Amino acid sequence: MEREETDEPPKVDVKEVKEDDAFYSKKCKLFxxxxxxFKEKGVGTLHLKKSNDDKVQLLIRADTNLGHILLNILLQASLHVSRLGKNNVMVVCVPNPPVDEKNPSSPVPLLIRVKTSEDADQLHQLLEEKKA
Incomplete structure (x- = not known):
């Protein structure tokens, strides 16, 4: 019995890294x-979850098997959040991990793009509520 070889590459099975304690999760693209x-940082899932000291953590994990972290910050009252365009929310913060190696502690405008304007409205409202 001879098996025919195919030129098809193996299918990659991406298992999304779940954040079980997140109270809000949404697919997004980070710039x-x-x-x-604006330069693209990656595509992933945004999670909002409570941290130990009653603050809210904003975590964006890449949609890869490793699920590396694109952004991990705590929402603070000083965080500048605004709606931009049809389906974007802009956050100005000191990103972790840093996007600028030369100035890792300087604030950077980050653009979070979600699928619909309703999603963006909901995300903007949540960020405004939870940063207090």
């Missing part, structure tokens, strides 16, 4: 501002 334009 950061470099010079005068």
């Amino acid at each position: 950061y501002k470099k010079d005068s334009e």
